[in-house]
Structures are given as structure tokens and as C-alpha cells.
Amino acid sequence: FGLWRRVASVFRGVNCIVFGHSHRPMTKRDNGVLFFNPGAFCGGVFSLWQKSVGILYLEKDIEPELIRVKSMST
Template sequence: MGLEWSEQSTMKIVVLSDTHMPKKAKHLPSIMVKDLETADYIIHAGDWQTTEFFHELKQYAPIIGVTGNVDSPELKTLLDKKEILRAGDFKIGVVHGHGTGKTTERRAVDTFMMDEVDCIVYGHSHIPVKKESNGILLFNPGSPTDKRRQKDFSYGILTIGGKIEAEHIYFDDKS
């Protein structure tokens, strides 16, 4: 389990979750495509929905992704439920966060309890989160196609260099 990427001093990782394509959108939001075109890596924290979307996204940059609770059986043969990406000097845990009991965030944190990670990327709730807990950056990008009760659609960007910097990109039109 896990992938490694450490070829350059700074890298841009586009972070997605809960895209639910093609159910919630027929194409990627144009604002996000611009970032995908310059991404060194893509993290997808589950609920893609189809393998077709996985292959579409793979055309932009290398992907590390996990399955969510609505993903197809075909996707579940391609991807695991948990991954760890080594990015430079950092380890990034990726999980969807679905399950029973506890909050989505608590389930995501508990998934990596036995691993040494610097950042945990998770999805499922469609709620953007960026905070630190016990020295670990917790990051949920929200959803670029299914904002639910959120004001805006969103995705994230991690910039990895001497440290991990995380930001949300918010937008109100998913076209």
C-alpha cells in the first residue's frame, strides 16, 4: 500500500472527493480543470462513482485514490479503501471516511491510528475542513460537483515543499 513521489522540491497536488460523476455532473468544473492541467499529482478521497471517471482524471496527472461508499464494484477492484502517499518528506493518508458510529472525521483519523502520517485527506461529508489535530493536518476538500448544504462547491490544493500547505478553492458554478 502507498505510493511515493519525491522527484522535485515543490509539488502541487489537486485534492478531490465526492465527485459522484456522472450522476452529479457530466463534466469536470472548468475552474478545476485549470488546476488539474498543472497538477503534479491528484488525490481523490472516494465516491468517484465509475471507472470511466477514474480513467478521465488519470489523463491529467498520476492519481492516488480510494473507494467510497457509492463506488462501483469495478472501482473497488482498482482501488483500496486506504492509501498512504509519500510526498517529499511527508506522508499523506487518504481515506473516504464512511462507516458507522463516530463522526466522519473521527473515522478518518482512526483509520491511520497505527500509521505515522503528517496529513489525512478524507471525504464523505462534502464539508470542507482544514485544521490541525495532534500535529496532523486534517483536510477534506468538500465536493466540486455536489455541495449539498454548503454555500459553494470546492476542492483543494496541497502544496508540498519544506512543509504542507493546504487551501480550498471555492466556486459557485460547477460548469
């Protein structure tokens, strides 16, 4: 799955690229750039993948965190 590579070809001179559309969570560092896809907090057709959200900590460095969201039954 090369979405992150396609995104990388568009942006130059950046430290972090946040992208989505695939609904698949991902964190990857390549050549000093953080690629971050927080996934999806939705169900339906995307219920094949676990729900997730993402947080980026912007301190001295950029640190990503993916949080898996558990479904709640009522």
C-alpha cells in the same frame, strides 16, 4: 461531526490525511496531523453547501488551500 476523528483512529504515524464523503470542506490540525477534506465540486442534493476544490502544497511543510467555486450561469 466526528468523521475526522474516526479517520484519525485508523491511521498512525502520518503527517496528513485527505478524506471526503461528507462533501463538507475542512482543514484541521490535531497533534501534528493535517486533516483535509476538499469538499465537493458537484451540485444536486449537495447544493446546500458551496462548491469547493482543494490544493495541497507539498513543500517544506504541507499547506492546504480550499478554493470556493462560484457557479456560472449560461
